[in-house]
Amino acid sequence: YCYHEIVHNDWIVERFKTKNIKFIESSEELPKNAIVMLSAHGTSPKIENEFNSLSSIQVNAVCPLVTKVHHEAKKFSEAGQQIIYVGHKNHDEAKGAIGVSPENMHLVESIEDVKALEIGNDVALLAQTTLALSEWEPIMKYSQERFNDLKMPRKSDLCYATTNRQEAILEIIPEVNTVLVVGSEKSSNTKALVSMVNNQGVEAYRVDNVNDIENLNLSGNIAITAGASAPDHL
Secondary structure (H helix, E strand, C coil): CEECCCCCCHHHHHHHHHCCCCEECCHHHCCCCCEEEECCCCCCHHHHHHHHHHCCEEEECCCHHHHHHHHHHHHHHHCCCEEEEECCCCCHHHHHHHCCCCCCEEEECCHHHHHCCCCCCCEEEEECCCCCHHHHHHHHHHHHHHCCCCECCCCCCCCHHHHHHHHHHHHHHHHCCEEEEECCCCCHHHHHHHHHHHHCCCEEEEECCHHHHCCCCCCCCEEEEECCCCCCCC
């Protein structure tokens, strides 16, 4: 059994299903003494403990960068800070992170959300790892201006596999008419790539596989990139 999709890529999820892995959304769906895997997006301590008490073996496939954010949330919370968490509501990674310290953490998606917070001045700032730089940086800069002594991790929370792709595609955008982004609908960083390209005034399409290209009216120079969870062969 696997709690949530292992990663947000349809091909990989279907591949797991062919290996007799069942995807579940709560501990209530797990039979006693079964083997369970926790997804790459991270799981809240409460949910992890629930699975631990039921399963015979637990495999935690959490991304190391997500683990880093969980550790930071715990550290800032124990030091008494209120934590602004920049992420997407209802995303598996955001739900897992907020679960580390729900009474101290406040999920925001925009500068307006930060403006609405009434949390004093002892504040820390964390991020969902798959955000686009364009989503993260304006909120970070506003938060630094609003909170004089804003605490932040020494190293960025953003996934380097995500930011590398964003920086690479920005370099090549002036030379192309269209960008194809390989990745699935649920993939936050795939959608961030599409949005970033569109914001530069260039057309971008998200495609899961070669079949998705057949109905597109493509011409001129085309660049191809991919979300971080898209397998190389796609």
